Amino acid sequence: MESAEIARRFLRFFEERGHKIVPSASLIAEDPTLLLVNAGMVPFKPYFLGQRKPPASRLATAQKCVRTPDIEEVGKTTRHATFFQMLGNFSIGDYFKAEVIPFAWELLTRSESDGGFGFPEDRLWATVYHDDDEAYDLWRNRVGLPEERIQRRGLEDNYWHMGVAGPGGPCSEIYYDRGAEYGKEGGPVADEDRYLEVWNLVFMQYQLSQVRSKVDFDVDGELPSKNIDTGMGLERMATILQGVDNLYEIDTTYKILDRAAELTKTRYGRDHRADVSLRVVADHVRTGTMLVADGVLPGNEGRGYVLRRILRRTVRNLRLLGSGDDRYMHELTDVAINVMGEQYPELKADAPQIHGIIDAEEASFLGTLRTGTAIFDVAVEETKRRSATTLPGEQAFKLHDTYGFPIDLTLEMAAEHGLTVDEEGFRRLMKEQRQAAKADAAAKKTGNADISVFGQLLEASGKVEFLGYDQTEADTNVAGIIADGVPVPVAGAGSSVEVVLARTPFYAEGGGQLADQGVIRTSGAEVEVVDVQSPLAGLVVHRGKVRKGELRVGDEAQAEIDVERRRAISRSHSATHLVHRGFKNALGETAAQAGSENSPGRFRFDFTASGAVPQSVLRDVEDEVNAVLINDLQVNAFYTSQAEARAMGALAMFGEKYGDEVRVVEIGDYSRELCGGTHVHSSGQLGLVKVLGEQSVGAGVRRVEALVGIDAFRFLARESVLVAQLTEQLKARREELPERIDGIVTRLRTAEKELEKLRSAQVLQVAGDLAAQARDLHGVSVVTHRAPDGTGADDLRKLALDVRGRFPADRPAVIVIAGAPSDRPVVVAAVNEAGRERGLKAGQLVGVAAKALGGGGGGKDDVAQGGGTRPEATGDALRLVEQAVADQVSR
Ligand code: SER
Numbered sequence: 001m002e003s004a005e006i007a008r009r010f011l012r013f014f015e016e017r018g019h020k021i022v023p024s025a026s027l028i029a030e031d032p033t034l035l036l037v038n039a040g041m042v043p044f045k046p047y048f049l050g051q052r053k054p055p056a057s058r059l060a061t062a063q064k065c066v067r068t069p070d071i072e073e074v075g076k077t078t079r080h081a082t083f084f085q086m087l088g089n090f091s092i093g094d095y096f097k098a099e100v101i102p103f104a105w106e107l108l109t110r111s112e113s114d115g116g117f118g119f120p121e122d123r124l125w126a127t128v129y130h131d132d133d134e135a136y137d138l139w140r141n142r143v144g145l146p147e148e149r150i151q152r153r154g155l156e157d158n159y160w161h162m163g164v165a166g167p168g169g170p171c172s173e174i175y176y177d178r179g180a181e182y183g184k185e186g187g188p189v190a191d192e193d194r195y196l197e198v199w200n201l202v203f204m205q206y207q208l209s210q211v212r213s214k215v216d217f218d219v220d221g222e223l224p225s226k227n228i229d230t231g232m233g234l235e236r237m238a239t240i241l242q243g244v245d246n247l248y249e250i251d252t253t254y255k256i257l258d259r260a261a262e263l264t265k266t267r268y269g270r271d272h273r274a275d276v277s278l279r280v281v282a283d284h285v286r287t288g289t290m291l292v293a294d295g296v297l298p299g300n301e302g303r304g305y306v307l308r309r310i311l312r313r314t315v316r317n318l319r320l321l322g323s324g325d326d327r328y329m330h331e332l333t334d335v336a337i338n339v340m341g342e343q344y345p346e347l348k349a350d351a352p353q354i355h356g357i358i359d360a361e362e363a364s365f366l367g368t369l370r371t372g373t374a375i376f377d378v379a380v381e382e383t384k385r386r387s388a389t390t391l392p393g394e395q396a397f398k399l400h401d402t403y404g405f406p407i408d409l410t411l412e413m414a415a416e417h418g419l420t421v422d423e424e425g426f427r428r429l430m431k432e433q434r435q436a437a438k439a440d441a442a443a444k445k446t447g448n449a450d451i452s453v454f455g456q457l458l459e460a461s462g463k464v465e466f467l468g469y470d471q472t473e474a475d476t477n478v479a480g481i482i483a484d485g486v487p488v489p490v491a492g493a494g495s496s497v498e499v500v501l502a503r504t505p506f507y508a509e510g511g512g513q514l515a516d517q518g519v520i521r522t523s524g525a526e527v528e529v530v531d532v533q534s535p536l537a538g539l540v541v542h543r544g545k546v547r548k549g550e551l552r553v554g555d556e557a558q559a560e561i562d563v564e565r566r567r568a569i570s571r572s573h574s575a576t577h578l579v580h581r582g583f584k585n586a587l588g589e590t591a592a593q594a595g596s597e598n599s600p601g602r603f604r605f606d607f608t609a610s611g612a613v614p615q616s617v618l619r620d621v622e623d624e625v626n627a628v629l630i631n632d633l634q635v636n637a638f639y640t641s642q643a644e645a646r647a648m649g650a651l652a653m654f655g656e657k658y659g660d661e662v663r664v665v666e667i668g669d670y671s672r673e674l675c676g677g678t679h680v681h682s683s684g685q686l687g688l689v690k691v692l693g694e695q696s697v698g699a700g701v702r703r704v705e706a707l708v709g710i711d712a713f714r715f716l717a718r719e720s721v722l723v724a725q726l727t728e729q730l731k732a733r734r735e736e737l738p739e740r741i742d743g744i745v746t747r748l749r750t751a752e753k754e755l756e757k758l759r760s761a762q763v764l765q766v767a768g769d770l771a772a773q774a775r776d777l778h779g780v781s782v783v784t785h786r787a788p789d790g791t792g793a794d795d796l797r798k799l800a801l802d803v804r805g806r807f808p809a810d811r812p813a814v815i816v817i818a819g820a821p822s823d824r825p826v827v828v829a830a831v832n833e834a835g836r837e838r839g840l841k842a843g844q845l846v847g848v849a850a851k852a853l854g855g856g857g858g859g860k861d862d863v864a865q866g867g868g869t870r871p872e873a874t875g876d877a878l879r880l881v882e883q884a885v886a887d888q889v890s891r
Helices: 003-015 042-048 097-109 133-143 234-241 251-263 272-293 302-320 329-341 351-385 393-403 407-416 423-446 451-461 563-587 615-630 642-647 710-730 734-772 793-805 833-837 842-852 871-889
Strands: 058-066 083-092 124-129 150-153 159-161 166-177 195-211 217-233 473-483 486-488 496-501 518-521 526-533 541-548 556-561 593-599 602-608 635-641 661-667 671-674 689-696 701-708 775-777 780-786 813-819 826-831 856-859 863-867
Touching: 003 058, 003 083, 003 097, 003 234, 042 058, 042 083, 042 166, 042 217, 058 272, 083 097, 083 234, 083 272, 097 124, 097 133, 097 166, 097 195, 097 217, 124 133, 133 150, 133 166, 159 195, 166 217, 195 234, 217 234, 234 251, 251 272, 251 329, 272 302, 272 329, 272 351, 302 329, 302 351, 302 407, 329 351, 351 393, 351 407, 351 602, 393 407, 393 423, 407 423, 451 473, 451 486, 496 526, 556 563, 563 593, 563 602, 563 615, 563 661, 563 671, 563 689, 563 701, 615 689, 635 642, 642 661, 689 710, 701 710, 710 734, 734 780, 734 793, 775 871, 780 871, 793 813, 793 826, 793 863, 813 833, 813 842, 813 871, 826 842, 826 871, 842 856, 842 863, 842 871
Parallel strands: 124 150, 780 813
Antiparallel strands: 058 083, 083 217, 124 166, 159 166, 166 195, 195 217, 473 486, 473 496, 473 556, 496 541, 518 526, 518 556, 526 541, 593 602, 602 701, 635 661, 661 671, 689 701, 775 780, 813 826, 826 863, 856 863
């Protein structure tokens, strides 16, 4: 039975039993305590906690999930995967244990021809929480499962919670016996490889306040109602129903594995290490594809880091399989898109963007591997030279931080050289860095408040209505005030506050658009708003200072935004849409938007591209966009269904595609995007768009910066003044300027070279004179000379060597030249071979001179250089050197 069919059957079964089928939520969890959705119930947590009203009391889903804590186990066992789908039926205060257990039994044992999964009854086992007699009784008497196939287990196995504060409760699990060839008798208690867990029925009835570990938590009380949360691993079911040995061999992953084997010319099932790599590739390619499709971009923090690690582990394993510098991700992603596309049709529609992002990450990582390997080799050499066996933690951290080397890669490569890595040191540095980054991000998003405070406010205020699409001011109420991170009923003049309003015209920073600023007035108080954030979906927090009076919760208020700022930001936002479309037209659909920032008069737009964007393309896009402005296209915003928006070809930033209703912003027929931001009414209002340039901002992502409206005009006006000045100064027409400047620069370079030559010649001219004037000290020719100030250190050296060369080989000679290339004195000494035989050493002589000059220096016996800080001591320094020579040769 195919995976897609397993999901269909499950959902149909529960639909027939009154459940509303809810599509899978995005992998990007809305829940601020989680990075990624890791269980089927995650999107329903607010329903269990009674915070939100569910769309129906019976729900069923096939939910995409990602779990990475056991990522190292992937491929080594039969059942660890980073991506999986959890089939689940849920009851929010509707049915409970007495219904859910028979439901599960019926679906599992009903024959395949009758819409079930056709499991033989005698292969199924059940476990219950140790004191849950009710569940035990249901299995024993209602279902009729024999006593010996029901096992009681403790907290570790039969209690479920999210690992953080939230809902939880005892559970009952259903296991399938794969047969004697898979392990020993004795049920799940004895062997969880032979007895495979297929379904977890959680009796969700408690509210947990503190969760310290799986078995150590505080129960706060009962949830508002008794609920059911079940989870059936689709991939595990497929393993059984497709009669394969492990998760990586089921229909959806095996196709990827098979293609990877073909591309790397590896035979699956021959060699354990190669098999593990193939399975990792199969699992990770699918996970990476699903994450990118949900809007995660590779990065160094949070979800971005999870994705980056998965993609880089894939590339690394492909290399272990012998891919070398060949790039296979595109083909493998293609397979993943095709196999998963049946259940998630949006994958096919988004294929160009998905490829764009994954291909770029692969290219950048291969580059990283090349550079990083060179750096790694140096680190290994240094470690070995110190006769150490451990690569320092700082090196591992640097490889990670600067060159993107995952630690497991460093460990593996170090082991290949017989070295270990100071992992503890590495982790300490990582932790320090993460904490710094976290503190930064948290402070920005939430001010100084703990996120739970916002949860309470949202519960109290409900979803805040945004009026700012058509209003710049509004009458509203103060719904909550936070000062110093805690809710307060009143705040006085001078205090920094975060204010929640019942309704607001203020746009909270989001979707690349900067926040509005403005003022909130009540009868007694005035608050200047400098920032607006939405720390939780539905909640808007205005940050600022109480300028005067006392602000109170419950006060009537007028909220008014800074209209000029908003207009300028809206112009930037509309311009971003146009430029986005322009780049897609020019570079193809793979140029996916990877972030943007719309500020007043200026915007930047990041998108994926494999290399620099040529100037000519930038000019073309700019041209096309400005033509759209002149045509003054109407801007429309409207709400529609997801499907409808897609059918119209609206560009979606990934991750925005899950609401039932989406907002589409269209600019004439030119651009159409899903967008929650604010915009101009017609494209003519932008006036002018000026693209400033583009640059790389990391892994396959380019950034374009541009100006809009009056800022664009002023920029061009300034450039124009500049050009006018140049034509004036150079006495040339505008179009002649480049050529004229080119000519000047060339002439200047030639002149500089000439000058340099002349100076050298001049310096060397004195060489003959100096040699002729040498003094004789006990049979040694000694030349000391002070060169004119400004003579370069190189010339001093050349001169010393030239003079030395003028003495016959058997004539001992010492030459010491001093000078001051800048305000610091320099001294060079040269001794020929005959001189060295008399015991004279250039390094030593320079040492004597440099000391007198207030500095240091030294070097080899034949030539040496030094310097100091006191040019006025040059005469003394030269005399001291002569003295030192005399002392040496008179011995
Ligand atoms: N929440 C439970 C689990 O994740 C059942 O859905 O296993």
